Amino acid sequence: MLNDQPPSxxxxxxxxxxxxxxxxxxxxxxxxxxRTFHDIGMDSAEVxxxxxxxxEEFAIEVRAELPFEHPTIASFLDALAEKKLIS
Amino acid sequence: MSGRPAPSISLVxxxxxxxxxxxxxxxxxxxxxxxxxxxxPWEIIVVDNGSPVPLELEPWNEPSAEVRxxxxxxxxxxxxxxxxxxxxxxxxxxxxxxxxxxxxxxxPGLLGACFRAAALHPRAVIATRNFHIGPALQHSESMxxxxxxxxxxxxxxxxxxxxxxxxxxxxxxxxxxxTGLLLETNALFMKRILWNELxxxxxxxxxxxxxxxNVDMFLRACAAPDxxxxxxxxxGTFHQFHGGVTTGAGQLGAAHLLKMGSKQxxxxxxxxxRAVREIGWLYDSRxxxxxxxxxxxxxxx
Numbered sequence: 574m575l576n577d578q579p580p581s582x583x584x585x586x587x588x589x590x591x592x593x594x595x596x597x598x599x600x601x602x603x604x605x606x607x608r609t610f611h612d613i614g615m616d617s618a619e620v621x622x623x624x625x626x627x628x629e630e631f632a633i634e635v636r637a638e639l640p641f642e643h644p645t646i647a648s649f650l651d652a653l654a655e656k657k658l659i660s
Numbered sequence: 661m662s663g664r665p666a667p668s669i670s671l672v673x674x675x676x677x678x679x680x681x682x683x684x685x686x687x688x689x690x691x692x693x694x695x696x697x698x699x700x701p702w703e704i705i706v707v708d709n710g711s712p713v714p715l716e717l718e719p720w721n722e723p724s725a726e727v728r729x730x731x732x733x734x735x736x737x738x739x740x741x742x743x744x745x746x747x748x749x750x751x752x753x754x755x756x757x758x759x760x761x762x763x764x765x766x767x768p769g770l771l772g773a774c775f776r777a778a779a780l781h782p783r784a785v786i787a788t789r790n791f792h793i794g795p796a797l798q799h800s801e802s803m804x805x806x807x808x809x810x811x812x813x814x815x816x817x818x819x820x821x822x823x824x825x826x827x828x829x830x831x832x833x834x835x836x837x838x839t840g841l842l843l844e845t846n847a848l849f850m851k852r853i854l855w856n857e858l859x860x861x862x863x864x865x866x867x868x869x870x871x872x873x874n875v876d877m878f879l880r881a882c883a884a885p886d887x888x889x890x891x892x893x894x895x896g897t898f899h900q901f902h903g904g905v906t907t908g909a910g911q912l913g914a915a916h917l918l919k920m921g922s923k924q925x926x927x928x929x930x931x932x933x934r935a936v937r938e939i940g941w942l943y944d945s946r947x948x949x950x951x952x953x954x955x956x957x958x959x960x961x
Binding site: 592596598616618619621622623624625626628629630637638 | 840841843912915916918919920921922923925926927932933934935937
């Protein structure tokens with residue numbers, strides 16, 4: 574997904590919810606945006622791996638520690654928006 | 661090699677600039693250290709992956725184990741995969757255990773446990789637990805100041821090698837839950853025919869520590885048709901502190917390396933890297949096979 578424009582928040586949110594759901598074998602509807610990655614069931618290594626996958630998927634750069642500093646999907650999206658990595 | 665019977669087990673150990681650590685690792689793999697090991701000959705193939713000062717072997721005098729050293733030229737930073745494949749090509753045993761990191765010494769029941777576990781399934785993929793010597797993982801912030809001297813003191817405190825049964829007391833497991841998420845294993849055992857069927861390590865994975873080559877190897881083995889993951893409990897490999905690529909990188913550095921491995925895997929395999937969540941079978945070195953958990957097969961990417 575190589576675009577000049579950063580992905581929209583909704584696109585990114587849908588991607589990350591589906592990604593996590595597939596990793597932990599849950600329905601996307603069961604993934605709450607305000608729960609921490611850890612509480613959702615993601616191991617810390619899986620969270621780091623996710624940053625690598627999303628870098629490849631969206632052609633952006635994300636520090637590996639960013640999802641630990643912003644440990645929910647919602648706060649992670651906020652951080653990415655603040656850095657203008659999503660619109 | 662004259663007069664020696666063909667080995668039943670081959671151990672391939674990759675090493676780069678480990679003059680301090682390698683002798684301990686090799687010591688831990690010899691028959692005089694490995695209790696409950698099969699009464700069968702085995703061989704240890706050390707592959708020096710281009711150390712600037714070539715590694716040397718101490719003379720061992722244990723007739724049932726043959727130790728060989730081969731050297732590959734190179735800077736050692738490109739990839740460990742060719743070194744491992746070279747060792748794999750030299751291996752003659754039916755069962756082959758591969759050490760991607762020659763700085764990891766074994767617990768004294770490891771080899772026997774892996775040998776017995778391998779007999780439980782014709783296509784067993786045998787994973788062993790990874791530990792770091794020290795009170796925390798060696799790349800963690802709390803380990804600032806920990807050095808080789810501190811490690812020597814720790815090993816002396818349990819009287820290693822005679823006190824090798826106590827290694828876990830002075831070490832920290834990489835995975836707290838031995839049945840939890842598994843990304844890789846330092847000592848991976850499979851039948852040689854299965855290693856060859858899988859084509860060994862993928863040399864396209866490059867970078868510090870070999871990139872994701874070890875992870876990729878393990879995932880491919882677990883995903884191969886009709887293979888059975890068997891996790892060894894009660895034994896493990898123990899990483900000695902040597903400023904290695906991952907353990908010397910610090911916490912952020914280790915996370916960065918994992919992220920880079922994830923990117924590399926995505927590029928080469930075209931799908932996200934997924935750690936193994938299946939429990940598989942559990943083989944305890946003292947209790948034997950623990951009843952295989954139900955629903956132990958899950959997709960792992």
